Amino acid sequence: MVILGAGPAGLVLGNLLRDSGIDCVVLERADREHLRSRARAGYLAADTVRILERHGLADGLHRAGRTHGTCEFRTEDGRFRLDYGRLGRGERHTVYPQQELVTDLLNRFVDAGGRIRFETEALAVHDADGPHPTVTAREPDGRPTRWRGRYVAGCDGRHGAARRSLPPGALRHHHDHGATWLGLLVQAPPSLDAVGYAVHRRGFAGHMARTAEVTRYYLQCDRGTPADAWPEERIWHELDLRMRAADHGPLHRGPVIHRTVVDLDSDVVEPLRHGALLLAGDAASVLSPSAAKGANLAVLEAELLAEALVDDLAHGYPRALDQYSRRCLAHIWRAQEFSHWMVRLLHAVPGPYGRSPFEDSLRRARLESLRTSRTHQDWFAENYVGV
Ligand code: RFL
Numbered sequence: 338m339v340i341l342g343a344g345p346a347g348l349v350l351g352n353l354l355r356d357s358g359i360d361c362v363v364l365e366r367a368d369r370e371h372l373r374s375r376a377r378a379g380y381l382a383a384d385t386v387r388i389l390e391r392h393g394l395a396d397g398l399h400r401a402g403r404t405h406g407t408c409e410f411r412t413e414d415g416r417f418r419l420d421y422g423r424l425g426r427g428e429r430h431t432v433y434p435q436q437e438l439v440t441d442l443l444n445r446f447v448d449a450g451g452r453i454r455f456e457t458e459a460l461a462v463h464d465a466d467g468p469h470p471t472v473t474a475r476e477p478d479g480r481p482t483r484w485r486g487r488y489v490a491g492c493d494g495r496h497g498a499a500r501r502s503l504p505p506g507a508l509r510h511h512h513d514h515g516a517t518w519l520g521l522l523v524q525a526p527p528s529l530d531a532v533g534y535a536v537h538r539r540g541f542a543g544h545m546a547r548t549a550e551v552t553r554y555y556l557q558c559d560r561g562t563p564a565d566a567w568p569e570e571r572i573w574h575e576l577d578l579r580m581r582a583a584d585h586g587p588l589h590r591g592p593v594i595h596r597t598v599v600d601l602d603s604d605v606v607e608p609l610r611h612g613a614l615l616l617a618g619d620a621a622s623v624l625s626p627s628a629a630k631g632a633n634l635a636v637l638e639a640e641l642l643a644e645a646l647v648d649d650l651a652h653g654y655p656r657a658l659d660q661y662s663r664r665c666l667a668h669i670w671r672a673q674e675f676s677h678w679m680v681r682l683l684h685a686v687p688g689p690y691g692r693s694p695f696e697d698s699l700r701r702a703r704l705e706s707l708r709t710s711r712t713h714q715d716w717f718a719e720n721y722v723g724v
Pocket of ligand 1: 341342343344345346347364365366367372377378379380381435457458459460492493494495496497498520597599617618619620626628629630631632633634635
């Protein structure tokens with residue numbers, strides 16, 4: 338079994354297969370240090386935590402993660418809080434930075450004798466329509482190599498070799514939400530004890546705790562803005578205005594330690610299985626980060642895929658593998674639907690004729706419904722924490 342990519346999807350899959358005695362190798366383009374420091378997600382759903390617990394992969398997040406169950410919306414009409422941990426199914430997030438989770442998964446895999454090749458870039462998957470697929474790769478010294486396995490798991494993200502190797506018939510749904518975020522990691526404690534979503538005429542701003550010393554902020558910016566375009570002064574000025582710091586309290590400032598620009602788009606590959614090539618995580622579908630679902634789906638899909646592969650390879654039952662794509666797509670489209678709803682709740686995206694007062698009024702009505710309707714709040718909570 339060859340696994341492409343050592344993100345949450347590839348490493349959960351690798352650990353579960355190894356624990357079941359299935360021989361596998363993980364090919365990872367980056368070096369170990371890069372994996373340990375790549376900051377992305379932070380909010381793990383209750384289902385994700387249960388999956389990690391079930392397989393003995395949750396020690397780190399139990400030690401250092403913090404549960405979280407409140408979000409705050411700030412709008413021109415004031416602010417309101419939703420204790421989503423008490424709404425819907427009564428479930429909370431666990432805040433645990435993705436790079437910590439990846440480090441835990443990697444350590445556990447390597448300690449158990451798992452094989453991983455760092456700085457080895459997969460180039461293409463070949464012969465996926467037969468029983469002997471291969472992967473061509475480039476070793477750290479530039480040498481080409483070829484890897485064989487009964488199956489290849491494409492867990493190498495949206496720009497990886499798995500997607501490039503899909504047969505012409507594969508369907509790729511793509512939706513551009515039109516909005517762009519400047520994502521910032523700031524060396525400062527969180528400014529509020531809630532996830533903060535600010536809807537403002539100047540654009541969206543978001544606040545998400547990461548650790549006691551590091552906080553993530555997002556600022557909507559124009560498409561094409563380079564990550565380093567805004568000086569720190571401008572960043573804090575915009576955050577103060579959009580988060581309405583003058584009304585609701587100052588933000589804790591600190592140096593910006595990381596910047597990234599994210600165009601909000603979504604896509605889904607259908608199906609997730611193409612013969613011996615199976616997709617999971619971002620390689621299968623990408624969600625806008627507005628609803629914090631990507632890493633959670635990656636873990637869920639990795640568990641479903643591991644179970645199906647063990648059924649097939651260890652017990653000779655191919656049924657779960659045949660159903661893998663259909664089962665994942667049901668979760669993926671639910672998550673896509675909710676994150677699409679979140680994008681429209683939080684942003685004014687100028688259309689071809691500029692800003693639409695009609696859309697602005699719809700968004701205001703949506704927020705008002707969320708503020709006042711318990712039914713709407715329960716629906717929100719269930720979708721916000723669930724995968
Ligand atoms: P990953 O984590 O991208 O890992 C893929 C791995 O594959 C390697 N790779 C290759 N290896 C070999 N050969 C090749 N040709 C290769 N090409 C790539 C890469 O080096 C990498 O190590 O994919 P995976 O495992 O599917 O996990 C997906 C998640 O990382 C992603 O969905 C989330 O980070 C999305 N996301 C969030 N998800 C959440 O659930 N909660 C959040 O709070 C959250 N916040 C975020 C996010 C994504 C963000 N960005 C940067 C888009 C915040 C941001 C800013």
